[in-house]
Amino acid sequence: MRTNRIRTIALAATALAATLSLTACGGEDKAMGTKPAGAADTAAPAATSTDDKAQSESDAPEAGKPETQTVPAEGKHAGGNGDGGNQGKKPKTTPNSEAAPAIATCTPKNSRVKVSSVSRPINHLLLTVTNTGSTNCAAYYAPFLRFDGAQAVYPVLDDSKPQAVVTLAPGEEAYAGIALLGEPGENEPVESDNLGVIMVDRNNQSKGESTLKLPAGTATDGLGFVTYWQSDVENALMY
Template identity: 55%
Template sequence: MRSNRIRTTVLAATALLAALSLTACGGDDGTDAKKPAAAGSAADQGTATSPSPQTSATPKKDTTAPTDTDPAADAEPKTPAAAKPATKPAEKPAPEPKAPATCTGSNTKVTVTKVSRPINHLLLTMTNTGDRPCYAYHAPMLRFDGAQAVFQVLQDSKPQAVVTLAPGRSAYAAIGLTGEPNGRKPYKSTRLGVFFADRDNASTNTPPAELTLPGETYWDDNGFVTYWQSEMDDALTY
């Protein structure tokens, strides 16, 4: 653009010098010096009609900065399919509680131990080994070494309600081996048969629990056995 302007200026200056020369010559041969020379008009026209710089035909470069945006990223994100909740298995109805049975040798385990207090006492423990509760009715029926008479029961030890044993639970009965001296020599025994009573306080006609007594066990006719108790301490208070 700058070279075109310089060229136009040079041409205009040249034309002006030519016009001045013609004017000077015209003055000598009598022509009107004031009449503008044709060359001067041409120079003026050339100055007035000088072409404007041409716009480059080269296409403009796109100056827009490319973006790194991934077209796929502009797409609306797909919502993951909601996971179906796991089907909850139908709950089985709770089994109905089984009706209590009578505690006998078939659904219990009976043990006998010697205690230090009170003196001359043994402790019977009956544990429910069945799958349903059982009633420990009345008091255990005891026979030492197959004696004909059943050991007497201490009536003062009767609880307010029948002891009910849930599976795994225990009931207790104390055995007082001797009572007031009666002049008779105590009996020594090594075996003890424990029979079970029903609601009517009669034998259940089931096999007894056959136990081995602690060594040096002596008893007399004034001894006693308590009713079944739900707590060991209650049984040993007599």
Template identity: 45%
Template sequence: MRSNRVRTTALAATALLAALSLTACGSENGTSESAKAGSAAPAAHQAVKESRPRAATAAPEEKPTDTGSTPEKATGTGSTPENTTAPARSHGKNTTGSTKRAGSGSTTDRTPDRTPVTCDGGNTRTAVTRVSRPLNHLLLTLTNTGDRTCYAYYAPALRFDDAQAAFPVLDDSKPQAVVTLDPGQSAYAAIGLTGEPGAGPSPRKASRLQVHFSARSGEGSTGTPVSLTLPSDTYWDDNGFVTYWQTEMADALTY
């Protein structure tokens, strides 16, 4: 009984010693680890401090060197134009464009006058021809050769050779309106050379015919007259006539 207690006590003592031994070992290890940890911490802190970059020392500000010149204005090529002379004032005149010469024919300079005029020898061409029908008739053809419309008023005033009086006008041939001729158009007048046979003086031979153009008022003639050479063997008497100007040849030759 006693021996069991002693054995139990011995076992308990042995266990206690073992526990104390383990505690001491653990304390020693714990102190060592803590010391290591404690000693490592300052070293790490020092390493962090040394790894931080030093603040860069600001370089002193450089002042631009004064060369005494004014900075040039920037251009596309970086160079200064050689010609710095200010442009001359034009005072309202075009100094760069060409000057339009007078008489250049430009429509902006002058608009052609298209106002109608009276037909006369200056803007028309007049011709006289013999016709087969009616008998003893001539035909006057008046053509506008100008660049403006012209009016052929009334009837032409005719004189054969050196006759003193104008040839009679046939009033029955008066048209309803004044004959108007655009450039290139023609008007017509028939000349009946003689009247009824034996009704007056004998017919006279003529070689020249003067044509005068009636004025708008109907009083006298206007413009330039025309002198025409008559067809050979042309005879006339005081009983003949001339018609008014007509727009159609057939209308003139109906009389």
């Protein structure tokens, strides 16, 4: 009996010593900052500062919103070869120096003017200008007319202005109609012998005068008119 009791006390002392040893080891590990093998990692994540968090959020693209892209320079197409496939190019402007020169004016030097009587309409004459030069010329506006050297030029009918200036190749003709009288009874007709025909340039300035012999018995009361130069006889005599 005594032997068993001594054995029991010895075993209890051994168990107590083992317990004290384990407790001492745990305390040493905790004091040294180590953890026992198999212990769970319960350390909290490092704290994030407010500034770091804001910077991180600003760098990330907003959900559902495309990232901002740099706009390419004007005239260049993004992802292209630098010319943008002709995108953004302005149309080329032709300098004034490359503009076509003005057509020469028909003048007494490169053309010939004649006057003739017509049966219809009555009290009308027909002027014809012919390009006698070797290059094109333009019959601008209407001719200035002077009956028997009068100071004032004959009235021009504005309603007869054509859609375009009549241009004559060498040998071609243009025409202008002359109405000799206005409303009957307003002025007494006076006979005239000669007619001065003044050709004008694109600025409606005189470029020389030709003096023509009028058909016998031509009389005008000063209330008639002359038309603009026309490309055909019918248009010249329709007014």
